[in-house]
Amino acid sequence: MAVTGWQFRLKYKAVSRHMPFCSCRLLAVAAFFYLTIPNSLLAGGPNSFDLHLFRSINNSQSSLGISIISPVDNSVWPVAIAIPTGFLAEGFVFKDRETLETGVLLSASEVLAYGLRGAIKAVVKRPRPYSELDGVHTEHLDSTDPYSFPSGHTTGAFALATMLSLRYPKAIVIVPVFAWAGLVGYGRIYFGLHYPTDVLAGMAIGAGSAILVNCYSEPLLRLTHSILGDNVTAIAVPTQDGGVASLQIRF
Numbered sequence: 001m002a003v004t005g006w007q008f009r010l011k012y013k014a015v016s017r018h019m020p021f022c023s024c025r026l027l028a029v030a031a032f033f034y035l036t037i038p039n040s041l042l043a044g045g046p047n048s049f050d051l052h053l054f055r056s057i058n059n060s061q062s063s064l065g066i067s068i069i070s071p072v073d074n075s076v077w078p079v080a081i082a083i084p085t086g087f088l089a090e091g092f093v094f095k096d097r098e099t100l101e102t103g104v105l106l107s108a109s110e111v112l113a114y115g116l117r118g119a120i121k122a123v124v125k126r127p128r129p130y131s132e133l134d135g136v137h138t139e140h141l142d143s144t145d146p147y148s149f150p151s152g153h154t155t156g157a158f159a160l161a162t163m164l165s166l167r168y169p170k171a172i173v174i175v176p177v178f179a180w181a182g183l184v185g186y187g188r189i190y191f192g193l194h195y196p197t198d199v200l201a202g203m204a205i206g207a208g209s210a211i212l213v214n215c216y217s218e219p220l221l222r223l224t225h226s227i228l229g230d231n232v233t234a235i236a237v238p239t240q241d242g243g244v245a246s247l248q249i250r251f
Contacts, residue, residue, distance in 0.1 A: 158206030
């Protein structure tokens with residue numbers, strides 16, 4: 001679909017009027033993220049809050065709890081790939097522009113969130129709880145990399161939940177997606193894989209990435225159409241093994 005220069009400028013000006021509000025929300029997310037990083041984190045060790053809450057949650061493991069939380073924890077990567085790809089595919093097949101653009105924004109949110117998560121992990125390099133504490137009850141060790149901060153599972157889950165809630169602001173969407181994302185974060189502590197501050201930071205990064213993408217969704221989508229014309233390659237999400245899932249679509 002062709003977009004003339006004056007149409008793009010009008011759309012961009014319309015969006016720019018909402019940017020102060022978006023900036024306030026982003027500042028709130030940034031402040032929350034800052035408050036989740038205790039000074040002791042940069043030194044690698046847990047503080048008293050982290051340690052006490054971690055022990056309380058991790059020591060509560062039971063066979064029933066594991067059976068309930070395990071499927072949720074295992075669902076993160078499949079859901080992170082299937083949901084954006086599903087929106088892209090449905091929008092393409094049924095020529096539904098809104099659905100297609102939701103898929104693009106979900107993809108952009110997750111790529112940004114996972115990119116920030118990877119960069120922060122490479123800088124902070126916080127050890128996992130089970131690698132520096134005694135008596136940690138662990139599950140799902142196959143889902144971990146060497147570093148703990150921030151939680152990648154929580155980051156992806158909250159990026160997805162936040163963007164879906166922004167695109168479809170109804171209780172029938174918001175309640176289940178955030179319940180799922182919250183249980184993902186809780187499970188990472190429950191299984192001994194992350195400290196609470198790892199999860200809080202993942203929540204802030206995931207939600208903040210989705211808010212940022214949503215704030216600039218109109219110029220982002222217009223620019224995508226303008227530059228790429230009828231052919232758009234929409235990136236879904238990075239895969240767990242380090243690859244990237246992508247889908248080529250045509251408007």
